[in-house]
Amino acid sequence: MSQNSHKFDVVISGAGPSGSKCAEILAKAGYNVALIEKDTTWRKPCGGGVSSRIFKYFPQLRKINPHRIKSIGMYSAEFDELKFSWESMRDDSIVMDRLELDTTIRNVAVDAGAHLFDNHLSYDFITKQGKNIGIKTKNASGSEEFIGKIIIIADGMSSKLAVKSGLRERWDIHELGLAKCAIMEGETSLDKRCIHVFFRPYKGYGWIFPISDTKFNIGCGTFEDANLKFNLNHIYEEFIRDPHIKKILSGQDYKTLWSAAYPLPAKGVKKNSLYGENIILIGDTAGFVSPISGEGIHPSIVSGKVAAETAVKALEEEYISKSILKGYRRDQNINKIIQNFKLKRSMVEFFYENDGENLSNMLKLANQNELFRETVVNMFLFNAAPSKEFFAKIKSFAANN
Numbered sequence: 016m017s018q019n020s021h022k023f024d025v026v027i028s029g030a031g032p033s034g035s036k037c038a039e040i041l042a043k044a045g046y047n048v049a050l051i052e053k054d055t056t057w058r059k060p061c062g063g064g065v066s067s068r069i070f071k072y073f074p075q076l077r078k079i080n081p082h083r084i085k086s087i088g089m090y091s092a093e094f095d096e097l098k099f100s101w102e103s104m105r106d107d108s109i110v111m112d113r114l115e116l117d118t119t120i121r122n123v124a125v126d127a128g129a130h131l132f133d134n135h136l137s138y139d140f141i142t143k144q145g146k147n148i149g150i151k152t153k154n155a156s157g158s159e160e161f162i163g164k165i166i167i168i169a170d171g172m173s174s175k176l177a178v179k180s181g182l183r184e185r186w187d188i189h190e191l192g193l194a195k196c197a198i199m200e201g202e203t204s205l206d207k208r209c210i211h212v213f214f215r216p217y218k219g220y221g222w223i224f225p226i227s228d229t230k231f232n233i234g235c236g237t238f239e240d241a242n243l244k245f246n247l248n249h250i251y252e253e254f255i256r257d258p259h260i261k262k263i264l265s266g267q268d269y270k271t272l273w274s275a276a277y278p279l280p281a282k283g284v285k286k287n288s289l290y291g292e293n294i295i296l297i298g299d300t301a302g303f304v305s306p307i308s309g310e311g312i313h314p315s316i317v318s319g320k321v322a323a324e325t326a327v328k329a330l331e332e333e334y335i336s337k338s339i340l341k342g343y344r345r346d347q348n349i350n351k352i353i354q355n356f357k358l359k360r361s362m363v364e365f366f367y368e369n370d371g372e373n374l375s376n377m378l379k380l381a382n383q384n385e386l387f388r389e390t391v392v393n394m395f396l397f398n399a400a401p402s403k404e405f406f407a408k409i410k411s412f413a414a415n416n
């Protein structure tokens with residue numbers, strides 16, 4: 016083995032939420048883990064909104080006292096509003112600056128014993144007799160090789176390794192969401208404990224998530240066929256200048272502290288691409304982002320955890336093979352996510368029909384009928400599947416109004 020070649024039990028490419036969670040669990044189980052990251056100073060373009068479920072996976076977050084959120088305002092394209100507060104529930108959702116969130120989560124993995132290789136860009140596999148046995152990386156001083164019994168690909172949306180592994184193809188533009196966001200600072204009349212989500216008249220949504228008393232994350236995006244019909248910069252400008260948004264952000268001058276655009280998977284988990292002989296795809300790389308809402312932090316962490324547990328099993332049995340790694344795909348939490356995303360996908364066309372008319376009527380109806388309102392809240396916030404009557408009610412409301 017050359018000086019630039021390192022041997023590990025598991026090599027993980029990408030130290031975002033999914034890769035870091037995975038590394039933490041493997042390191043805690045006593046395995047030698049390389050966590051390869053291209054740049055720990057990169058802030059992932061993201062709204063940074065996460066449900067309280069994250070505390071189960073990262074109780075450490077309580078200590079840094081993240082910005083807590085107690086309610087949501089959902090708006091249709093016509094700006095019908097539905098508010099819901101979870102004040103009485105045990106835990107709050109949070110909004111975090113992704114740089115801080117990712118650094119915290121990554122440090123948990125490092126504290127557990129994972130070896131972090133920062134400023135290492137993974138670009139290819141090391142192959143031996145037709146099998147991928149490790150990852151090649153580039154850094155300022157040249158290239159390095161990381162050999163592992165198991166390779167985990169967690170380097171996000173634009174993962175080249177995922178495609179090179181042969182497990183999945185490059186994303187098609189219709190499988191994606193495209194979003195632009197910014198962190199802004201300034202005085203607002205915004206309820207600092209409320210996140211706002213704005214459905215648009217095309218497949219897309221906008222958001223305003225407060226991060227602190229003076230800072231907020233604002234963004235919007237498109238998905239699927241709307242990606243080709245709308246210019247992202249244009250709809251972003253249109254969104255932040257909309258009179259309804261101006262009413263919420265009533266201050267005069269907002270300073271943009273940071274802004275960026277990035278794609279995200281929009282069609283759910285690539286369930287047939289999750290594992291190979293000794294490779295597992297997790298997080299965004301494998302499509303763990305909820306269609307419609309774009310929520311991906313929590314599902315990515317779950318995928319990282321389950322992948323790690325599956326890898327531990329394989330390493331304990333000293334038998335790394337597809338038949339063991341399929342335990343990842345078969346896990347009940349992964350299955351639950353896949354089913355939930357499938358349900359969300361099946362509602363997209365209905366909601367966005369006629370420039371978001373059904374979404375608009377859904378919110379109107381929810382404001383008139385308490386039981387219906389509960390169904391809407393349970394569906395959007397707690398992943399409950401609505402009945403067939405739910406859709407029929409929206410249609411009949413449209414017919415009668």
Ligand SMILES: Cc1cc2nc3c(=O)[nH]c(=O)nc-3n(C[C@H](O)[C@H](O)[C@H](O)COP(=O)(O)OP(=O)(O)OC[C@H]3O[C@@H](n4cnc5c(N)ncnc54)[C@H](O)[C@@H]3O)c2cc1C
Pocket residue numbers: 028029030031032033034051052053054057059060061062063064065135136137138169170171172174194195196234276277278279297298299300303304309310311312313315
């Ligand atoms: C604009 C936008 C807004 C979003 N808002 C939300 C939100 O509010 N709430 C929510 O839950 N989800 C949101 N998401 C989705 C969420 O950001 C992702 O689902 C989540 O970050 C996935 O985590 P991950 O670890 O799989 O991937 P990532 O967070 O993308 O992490 C991948 C890591 O791999 C590293 N990397 C990439 N390439 C390489 C390479 N070649 N070599 C080494 N390292 C590499 C990256 O630097 C990064 O650290 C949003 C997404 C976008 C694009």
